[in-house]
Amino acid sequence: MLTLDDVVITQDDFRLTVDFSVAKGARVAVIGPSGAGKSTLLSVIAGFFSARSGRVVWDGRDISKDAPGARPLSILFQDQNLFPHLTVAQNVGLGIRPDLKLSTQERDAVRRALEQTGLGGLDARKPGTLSGGQQSRVALARALLRARPIMLLDEPFAALGPALKDEMLDLVTEIAAETGATVLMVSHDPADARRFAPETIVVADGVAHSPQPTAPLLDNPPPALAAYLGK
Numbered sequence: 001m002l003t004l005d006d007v008v009i010t011q012d013d014f015r016l017t018v019d020f021s022v023a024k025g026a027r028v029a030v031i032g033p034s035g036a037g038k039s040t041l042l043s044v045i046a047g048f049f050s051a052r053s054g055r056v057v058w059d060g061r062d063i064s065k066d067a068p069g070a071r072p073l074s075i076l077f078q079d080q081n082l083f084p085h086l087t088v089a090q091n092v093g094l095g096i097r098p099d100l101k102l103s104t105q106e107r108d109a110v111r112r113a114l115e116q117t118g119l120g121g122l123d124a125r126k127p128g129t130l131s132g133g134q135q136s137r138v139a140l141a142r143a144l145l146r147a148r149p150i151m152l153l154d155e156p157f158a159a160l161g162p163a164l165k166d167e168m169l170d171l172v173t174e175i176a177a178e179t180g181a182t183v184l185m186v187s188h189d190p191a192d193a194r195r196f197a198p199e200t201i202v203v204a205d206g207v208a209h210s211p212q213p214t215a216p217l218l219d220n221p222p223p224a225l226a227a228y229l230g231k
């Protein structure tokens, strides 16, 4: 279980309180108005930004003081964190070996992850020669290979068209099922939440609310969310 225990986040005059748990293996959307603090919330979980108070707990262990690299998680942002001068296979291999000195076994694992994400045969290409969807797949292949217990996604597919985005969301679901990962995904599109996430966290008015079942929440949104959704 991932628990944010009485967490208070402040940046200048911005303030967000968070006090909830997410079950292991859950897929959760994070939605709310622009500037509400969705990315900041993910940054605190990832360790890029420290909360003013409270604890981030994974599996009963307080990880609040751990460095980002030591936390049990993978992160995907919209730019996919790909290195343009490295090949597809190297970009994926980085997930398990930052120095890229991969054993034969690890190379095989990279190849399997590439095949599973539909990138077979593109190992030697550079990210700049791939389509947007293929670049997303590279980032997903890396996450698949890392198989960390928590995946944090911050609008990773916002630049893709609707059909391709749905394909990627389904691929994340598949990867999460395979690795057992707990997934939190920020999105501005309620359709993403419906497709991908049985539960949704609403971030609005200074509070990141506990995860709630997505469909009833979107069908009957509380006022802060209704305004954002334009309902």
Ligand SMILES: Nc1ncnc2c1ncn2[C@@H]1O[C@H](COP(=O)(O)OP(=O)(O)OP(=O)(O)O)[C@@H](O)[C@H]1O
Pocket (backbone or CB within 6 Å): 011, 012, 014, 032, 033, 034, 035, 036, 037, 038, 039, 040, 041
């Ligand atoms: N480095 C910073 N210093 C001070 N305030 C910041 C900093 N970065 C973000 N903020 C403020 O923190 C608040 C939350 O920002 P955040 O990016 O988390 O919102 P968001 O919900 O992810 O927005 P969006 O949907 O537009 O990406 C905003 O009011 C923003 O102005």
